[in-house]
Amino acid sequence: MKNKIQDCIIIGMGPAGITxxxxxxRLNIKPLCIEEKGLASKLSSIPLIQNYPGFVGKGNDLAQLFTKQVEDNNISIYKSRVSTIQKDEENFRVQCEDGIFYSKSVLVTAGIRPNPLIIPGGNKYSFRGISRCAVCDGPLYRNKDIAVHGDKSTAIQESLYLADICHTLYFICPEKSISAPSELVKELESKDNVKIIYEGTIVGSIGSRSIEEIQVKCKNDTMSLSVRGLFLYTGEANNATFLPFPEVFDNRNFIIVDENKSTPISGLFAAGDVTITPLRQIVTACGDGAIAAFSIKQYLKTRRL
Ligand SMILES: Cc1cc2nc3c(=O)[nH]c(=O)nc-3n(C[C@H](O)[C@H](O)[C@H](O)COP(=O)(O)OP(=O)(O)OC[C@H]3O[C@@H](n4cnc5c(N)ncnc54)[C@H](O)[C@@H]3O)c2cc1C
Structure with missing residues (x-):
């Protein structure tokens, strides 16, 4: 398998890679799929999914449905971590921890991971009040008091979405000012139910089954805020650091793709969270994966001419 030139190697088997x-x-191209953890590993950790059409339930149950469909299609999975990729004139050389593979095309669907923010006592409330996604979890906090921690545009955009759902939103900015376009900051400030706390640090969290209160240190004072949800925006890191092609990344380190999911490098495609997509969800990752497959089929046709 290792010396053969594959038609396509897919790196990462989350919703985008699986789709x-x-x-x-189904287009008669058998991809070699390389996954370092397990199929749909991120989905397996989501306690409740309510916004993937046709399915409401535990992420693990959806992951199992995805896995069964992969098995039913006889798709081969190689369990390993990709460490780097090179390209010669024609083909890609994909290096894993324990082997090297060659392919005419590569699809990167390696996803993202959040930068850590350690909240004292907060480990207890992961998935029980602490979230990083307003679209995923916002509706759970309808008419409740919540807090958002962050200092950049993403935190504001997510807060504007959450402010229309929740009762009171405490926006805790660790800096003296928010690094975002002034129109966005003004829009947040204009919301009656938003209270902005500058130079705030979360120093503690309390709750029995889920989060109920956080302590915020601000200058010389420490205040207690009663909240049922805490949304953390610490930024995210792209998992595709194995790509040695700087021209494929934008200034936030997401992979640049066109509407066909092609990157600026011929034969290299990307889909899902790892790309410059405006929305990072299961349904969008699946849609991206389907488009990428269709584009790869077209690309391989040109290689056969
Ligand atoms: C806590 C949480 C809750 C969420 N809730 C929802 C929700 O309710 N609804 C919703 O629609 N979305 C939700 N999301 C978002 C959703 O999980 C993602 O948008 C989706 O999983 C993206 O799919 P993907 O295929 O792009 O990437 P991922 O699912 O991240 O898959 C990437 C895969 O690549 C693998 N990989 C990474 N690097 C390498 C490497 N070097 N070599 C080999 N393999 C590699 C990883 O192991 C992983 O399996 C949630 C996310 C989180 C974190």
Whole structure:
């Protein structure tokens, strides 16, 4: 398998990679899929999914449905971590921890991971009040008091979405000012139910089953805020650091793709959270994966001319 030149290698088997693999198989292209953890590993950790059409339930149950469909399509999975990729004139050389593979095309669907923010006592409330996604979890806090921690545009955009759902939103900015366009900051300030706390640090959290109160240190004072949800925006890191092509990344380190999910490098495609997409969700990752598969099929046709 290692010396053969594959038609396509998919790196990362989350919703984007899995969808692409299913579509490619149905287009008679057998991709080699490389995954370091397990199929749909991120989905497996989501306690409740309510916004993927046709399914409401535990992420692990959806992950199992995805896995079954991969098995039913006889898609081969190689469990390993990709460490780097090179390209010669024609093909890609994909290096894993324990082997090297060659392919005419590569699809990167390696996802993202959040930068850590340690909240004292907060480990207890992961998935029980602490969230990083307003679209995923916002509706759980309808008419409740919540807090958002962050200092950049993402934190404001997510807060504007949450402010229309929740009762009171405490926006805790660790800096003296928010690094975001002034129109966004003004829009947040104009919301009657938003209270902004500058130079705030979360120093503690309390609750029995889920989060109920946080302590925020601000200059010389420490205040207690009663909240049922805490949304953390610490930024995220791209998992595709194995790509040695600086021209494929934008200034926030997401992979630049066009509407066909092609990157600026011929034969290199990307889909899902790892790209410059405006929304990072399961349904959008699946849609991206399907488009990428179709584009890869077209690309491989040009290689055969
Ligand atoms: C806590 C939480 C809750 C969420 N809730 C929802 C929700 O309710 N609804 C919703 O629609 N979305 C939700 N999301 C977002 C959703 O999980 C993502 O948008 C989706 O998983 C993105 O799919 P993906 O295929 O792009 O990436 P991922 O699912 O992140 O998959 C990437 C895969 O690549 C693998 N990988 C990474 N690097 C390498 C490497 N070097 N070599 C080999 N393999 C590699 C990883 O192990 C992983 O399996 C949630 C996310 C989080 C974190």
């Amino acid at each position: 692409a693999a299913i579509y490619l198989s």
